[in-house]
Amino acid sequence: MLTIYGRTNSINVQKVMWTVGELGLDHERIDAGGVFGGLDTDEYGQMNPNRRIPVLRDGDTVVWESHSCVRYLAARYGSGALWPEDPGARSLSDRWMDWKATTLQPLLHTVFWGLVRTPADQRDDAAIARAAREIGPVWRILDNHLADSRYVAGAHLTMGDIPLGCAWWRYSNLELDRQSFPNINLWYQNLKGKEAYRRHVMIDVT
Ligand SMILES: N[C@@H](CCC(=O)N[C@@H](CS)C(=O)NCC(=O)O)C(=O)O
Numbered sequence: 001m002l003t004i005y006g007r008t009n010s011i012n013v014q015k016v017m018w019t020v021g022e023l024g025l026d027h028e029r030i031d032a033g034g035v036f037g038g039l040d041t042d043e044y045g046q047m048n049p050n051r052r053i054p055v056l057r058d059g060d061t062v063v064w065e066s067h068s069c070v071r072y073l074a075a076r077y078g079s080g081a082l083w084p085e086d087p088g089a090r091s092l093s094d095r096w097m098d099w100k101a102t103t104l105q106p107l108l109h110t111v112f113w114g115l116v117r118t119p120a121d122q123r124d125d126a127a128i129a130r131a132a133r134e135i136g137p138v139w140r141i142l143d144n145h146l147a148d149s150r151y152v153a154g155a156h157l158t159m160g161d162i163p164l165g166c167a168w169w170r171y172s173n174l175e176l177d178r179q180s181f182p183n184i185n186l187w188y189q190n191l192k193g194k195e196a197y198r199r200h201v202m203i204d205v206t
Contacts, residue, residue, distance in 0.1 A: 002027040006053030007034045012066035013054045014166045019073045021196025074159040082159045092153035093160030100163040107135040146183035165191045173205040
């Protein structure tokens with residue numbers, strides 16, 4: 001059985017839980033991080049020297065870094081579905097996962113942490129406003145891509161949709177002015193049809 005360490009309101013844990021749910025895998029999740037703590041023990045440090053969540057354990061295999069966890073699960077249990085077999089097709093999923101981590105996430109981090117996890121009197125309003133402005137054209141890149149593609153790597157859900165689906169839920173629940181993204185919105189309607197997305201991702205943004 002799989003074990004996932006991490007609290008449910010972590011976007012990085014949500015990616016793993018959605019993947020586990022999508023694949024219908026037997027698992028247990030152990031609360032860790034945030035108010036639950038538990039990251040400073042020797043045992044945890046041996047699993048993840050970064051002392052961050054999530055950690056995924058599958059028998060003797062221990063994986064950290066959320067995108068690596070998603071890739072591991074997709075490759076081991078979702079071959080031909082979440083894990084496209086063809087390297088070219090898989091590169092589409094891969095690049096949107098990397099894009100989320102490197103291009104989108106720094107901006108999303110600034111607006112999310114600023115608006116949700118920082119007390120109002122301690123916020124850097126200028127930094128939040130700048131990131132909120134700059135993230136619009138970044139989402140537009142995905143919106144343009146989705147004009148020709150039901151999911152990020154084609155007609156079916158793959159691992160490439162998972163980090164972005166989590167990011168979109170978080171972004172669309174923030175109190176800020178957003179442009180309209182019609183193709184992302186259609187894609188999001190498709191994601192909402194997935195039970196595991198509703199269950200693990202569409203929860204209070206805290
Ligand atoms: N790049 C890492 C980031 C991991 C990370 O920063 N996790 C945060 C939660 S989203 C964490 O462990 N925070 C400390 C805590 O929850 O106590 C990944 O994708 O897994």
